[in-house]
Amino acid sequence: MKKYATIITILTLFNFLNLQFCFSKEIKTTKTEKGLEDSKPKNIIIMIADGMGIGSITAYYYLNTNASISKFKNIALMTTHAEGALVTDSAASGTAIATGFKTKNGYISKLPDGSNLETIMEIGKKKGKATGIVVTSSITHATPAAFYSHVSSRGNENEIAYFITNQTIDVFFGGGISFLTTTYIPKTSYQEESNQITNNSVNLLEIMKYFNYKIITNYDEFYSYNPLNYEKVISVLEPVHLPSAISGNRKVSLKEMTEKALNILSKNPNGFLLMIEGSQIDWEAHGNNAKGLLAEIDDFDKAVETVLNFAQKRNDTLVIVTSDHETGGVSVIGGVIGKHSVIRFSSKDHTAIMVPVFSFGPYSEKFRGIIDNTFIGKTVIEILSQN
Numbered sequence: 001m002k003k004y005a006t007i008i009t010i011l012t013l014f015n016f017l018n019l020q021f022c023f024s025k026e027i028k029t030t031k032t033e034k035g036l037e038d039s040k041p042k043n044i045i046i047m048i049a050d051g052m053g054i055g056s057i058t059a060y061y062y063l064n065t066n067a068s069i070s071k072f073k074n075i076a077l078m079t080t081h082a083e084g085a086l087v088t089d090s091a092a093s094g095t096a097i098a099t100g101f102k103t104k105n106g107y108i109s110k111l112p113d114g115s116n117l118e119t120i121m122e123i124g125k126k127k128g129k130a131t132g133i134v135v136t137s138s139i140t141h142a143t144p145a146a147f148y149s150h151v152s153s154r155g156n157e158n159e160i161a162y163f164i165t166n167q168t169i170d171v172f173f174g175g176g177i178s179f180l181t182t183t184y185i186p187k188t189s190y191q192e193e194s195n196q197i198t199n200n201s202v203n204l205l206e207i208m209k210y211f212n213y214k215i216i217t218n219y220d221e222f223y224s225y226n227p228l229n230y231e232k233v234i235s236v237l238e239p240v241h242l243p244s245a246i247s248g249n250r251k252v253s254l255k256e257m258t259e260k261a262l263n264i265l266s267k268n269p270n271g272f273l274l275m276i277e278g279s280q281i282d283w284e285a286h287g288n289n290a291k292g293l294l295a296e297i298d299d300f301d302k303a304v305e306t307v308l309n310f311a312q313k314r315n316d317t318l319v320i321v322t323s324d325h326e327t328g329g330v331s332v333i334g335g336v337i338g339k340h341s342v343i344r345f346s347s348k349d350h351t352a353i354m355v356p357v358f359s360f361g362p363y364s365e366k367f368r369g370i371i372d373n374t375f376i377g378k379t380v381i382e383i384l385s386q387n
């Protein structure tokens with residue numbers, strides 16, 4: 001009996017090893033066949049629809065069955081909770097996406113203990129990537145801020161603004177002139193003692209000019225802006241945020257800003273990182289305004305089209321389209337499609353409902369199943385560390 005047992009053990013072990021061998025051989029073959037799928041993306045584009053959840057996507061999709069967000073094959077569901085809170089704000093969730101770490105609500109790329117978290121843009125910069133941010137809010141608002149600044153209160157937008165002088169971001173499109181032209185910096189002790197400088201306000205745009213940034217603060221300049229060579233640019237077109245899409249006063253769409261940003265960033269031979277945010281989807285959901293919500297999603301979806309067209313023509317760009325959290329507890333009930341009567345809101349605030357993640361390009365297959373928002377930051381950092 002003992003003999004048999006030994007033989008059976010040996011046979012089982014052999015079979016196991018043999019299986020292992022076959023399995024690893026199969027993986028290797030698949031890898032070689034896939035080729036491109038396994039190559040590291042040179043460019044990474046993260047699109048964040050602030051506050052857009054499954055409910056609002058459903059309503060938008062029934063109105064536009066040809067929506068760009070319906071073109072993706074890789075889809076995941078993502079949890080968005082913050083450190084110590086089930087319901088996140090844009091600061092904590094933006095931090096998770098930008099750094100791969102959870103933090104408390106209100107904190108921008110800082111841990112609750114106050115230590116700074118390195119952002120994907122800061123890491124990308126060190127790796128020679130060009131970096132860009134395109135938003136319909138002020139560029140100092142919570143989500144964009146998470147990619148280039150470190151503050152313990154998202155409301156401190158003057159402090160956030162000052163971080164642009166670190167030159168983490170090469171290309172900025174959005175609003176926020178007021179925060180950039182009159183930022184108050186704390187006096188240094190030398191200044192206090194010597195009493196040399198009485199006015200401690202500073203025009204950051206003047207400083208950025210000195211750092212060779214092209215500065216654009218009016219629409220005509222924006223429309224005609226079409227640089228032949230790579231350059232750093234800050235285009236801020238409104239004192240704070242761009243007007244809402246539903247108002248009819250938004251003079252540049254997210255798509256137009258995205259096109260210009262891609263045109264510039266793609267001129268960097270070493271690739272780029274770009275974050276694009278449909279910032280005001282969230283605000284319309286807070287206001288429980290169905291019409292406004294769908295108009296903002298439409299503005300966002302058209303920018304998705306531009307990004308997909310860009311990425312589909314090449315094989316080196318990873319596109320991730322997601323949301324930082326759901327807002328409004330949006331439900332789709334019976335009603336008349338097109339009359340904006342199908343949406344019901346169950347909240348005027350953010351919710352903890354999972355949000356979808358749509359992805360395309362090399363590495364996009366990583367974004368499947370149920371993931372956490374920190375997974376995006378962690379995966380982007382993994383890709384950057386391998387480049």
Ligand SMILES: [Zn+2]
Pocket residue numbers: 051090282283286327350
């Ligand atoms: Zn919000």
